């Protein structure tokens with residue numbers, strides 16, 4: 001998804017610090033710190049990440065599908081795919097998104113570390129980069145500066161298709177890198193967390209090695225290991241990536257809008273289980289600080305169920321779920337203040 005979580009963050013920090021005066025330290029009248037960084041080094045890392053973590057899973061999935069004609073998969077491959085999908089999917093939605101980006105609850109250090117690791121295993125970018133990009137998405141949603149809006153490529157069918165392709169996939173090849181000093185200072189200061197997050201490549205490799213090892217042990221063969229690597233590793237990364245990216249692309253174009261606002265986020269309720277609750281995206285934009293994206297008990301939200309379970313076990317606390325009254329007030333206020341042209 002983004003740059004390598006180790007080097008890019010460090011280099012971007014260095015670039016940002018070197019190029020931009022820190023508040024209070026710069027010359028009088030100096031320019032304020034830039035919010036994004038764009039240089040050949042960062043773009044090289046982005047291209048490398050795109051090839052390794054976004055293109056390779058597509059190739060792996062194509063190989064896995066082609067091999068189905070030679071040897072059908074069994075319960076082991078399906079179990080590895082589902083289990084690794086759930087573990088890494090929760091790492092992204094509960095860890096990367098709700099905990100680290102939006103601070104929607106507090107987590108005990110062991111839970112935070114586990115979520116940083118399982119989120120990294122998804123191969124969608126280093127923790128600090130992911131958080132900075134997503135905070136910028138909320139800041140600039142569907143306006144200039146949004147790293148992945150589908151709504152800025154022009155009108156008409158052609159513009160909409162171009163916007164979808166950009167927001168779903170193509171933006172990751174090369175994009176402005178959000179200055180992590182500006183967007184994620186809380187994470188950078190957390191030394192224990194950074195020690196875990198900087199091993200991004202290791203965690204991705206572990207996410208591939210684990211299903212390979214389990215597949216090999218169960219099948220007692222290298223073929224079993226290879227199939228475990230394919231289905232629990234590459235196919236799982238491919239599927240989870242496209243589900244999460246669909247939130248960025250399709251759910252800023254299609255779906256329902258109970259909360260009308262400046263940005264064009266949508267809810268896609270029928271995909272809520274498949275996306276761990278992420279598809280309540282319009283709800284999320286309305287209440288980004290809420291650990292619950294469904295907002296009400298009858299809207300499936302597996303990510304929130306997981307957080308509730310962690311809270312019951314004493315691993316999570318301070319769940320900032322908005323009250324029914326606040327939700328109703330927000331809906332009315334937003335719908336009243338947005339003009340029809342913006343709400344379209």
Ligand SMILES: [Zn+2]
Pocket residue numbers: 137141247248252265281285
């Ligand atoms: Zn969004």
Ligand SMILES: [Zn+2]
Pocket residue numbers: 097101102134138284288
């Ligand atoms: Zn968010």
